[in-house]
């Protein structure tokens with residue numbers, strides 16, 4: 269293709285699709301995706317993602333707030349249910365320092381609940397060693413729907429998409445970036461690499477320190493309508509984090525944060541292989557905290573991928589060779605909520621040529637040279 273695009277975005281998953289929507293109409297944009305997005309072979313499948321402001325500090329605070337604003341705006345602009353402000357329950361043992369720190373940091377925005385309140389409002393059984401907090405800002409979004417909306421918005425504004433096309437690498441030729449794919453070479457002035465776990469393939473080019481973890485979420489079938497009023501929940505105990513969602517279409521989805529095995533390479537991702545352990549651990553959790561669900565049948569187990577950095581912070585930075593290319597990975601099992609703000613963040617970076625987020629720097633894992 270001889271067209272010179274203003275911007276090529278590689279990977280139309282969570283973050284690439286938002287950038288595709290954001291930049292289309294403002295410039296000539298091409299989105300390249302190795303499959304057809306949304307799909308189940310990356311990090312965005314599984315029907316729900318928690319969104320919340322609490323739990324974030326430092327450079328995340330402003331973008332978490334802005335993300336929530338944008339999710340609300342998106343919901344107001346569509347008749348489909350893409351964002352639900354269900355509220356959230358956070359519970360754990362205050363003698364656990366990680367849990368205590370989180371609670372202390374976010375008081376007074378969290379409301380402590382008495383056992384009686386919890387048990388009368390929600391299908392949750394309390395326990396003496398657990399403290400319960402309500403976060404009214406929390407809720408969930410529908411990732412596949414959000415991605416479809418972003419891609420449709422981008423297309424409606426003139427953005428072009430090439431699906432089933434795999435990025436291989438890119439080179440700089442004067443002011444142009446030549447992007448090599450299995451379907452040929454595409455040319456652009458700017459480039460966004462939002463490859464999700466595909467970034468692992470670029471570890472020899474960039475100082476990325478990322479690991480891929482296979483994660484499984486478990487869907488429990490239930491007719492129990494009490495679970496319709498369950499807010500999203502996160503239980504933190506002895507570094508085991510269990511999270512879940514209200515009943516949607518007759519199923520309650522529950523997952524374990526950062527639990528699955530790591531994969532050396534994206535090509536080793538095998539979704540057909542079921543990992544043992546998650547269902548048993550979640551069943552123990554249900555017996556203790558959600559007894560009404562303890563005998564519920566597992567209707568399905570879905571597999572998804574965390575692309576995690578060592579410090580669990582994102583990587584959003586320029587290619588060290590050119591400020592016309594940005595590497596974008598909002599990852600580590602908590603990045604979806606931020607996808608809606610990525611277009612804004614990257615537009616500011618391209619315009620100012622400045623990366624202002626220390627925590628997201630590409631070279632933060634590089635060993636100091638002496």
Ligand SMILES: Cc1cc2nc3c(=O)[nH]c(=O)nc-3n(C[C@H](O)[C@H](O)[C@H](O)COP(=O)(O)OP(=O)(O)OC[C@H]3O[C@@H](n4cnc5c(N)ncnc54)[C@H](O)[C@@H]3O)c2cc1C
Pocket residue numbers: 278279280281282283284300301302303305309310311312314316317318319433434435436462463464465466467483484485523572573574596597598599600601602603604605606
């Ligand atoms: C089980 C699970 C639960 C989660 N829960 C939450 C949650 O509750 N809240 C939250 O905020 N976050 C959560 N996350 C994290 C969040 O989903 C991810 O941080 C986010 O989806 C990452 O987006 P991404 O754009 O980097 O990756 P993806 O959405 O996977 O997009 C990357 C895209 O790049 C494409 N691609 C890759 N390589 C190439 C190539 N060479 N050429 C062309 N295209 C390519 C892929 O096909 C894919 O479409 C969860 C993740 C998982 C797995």
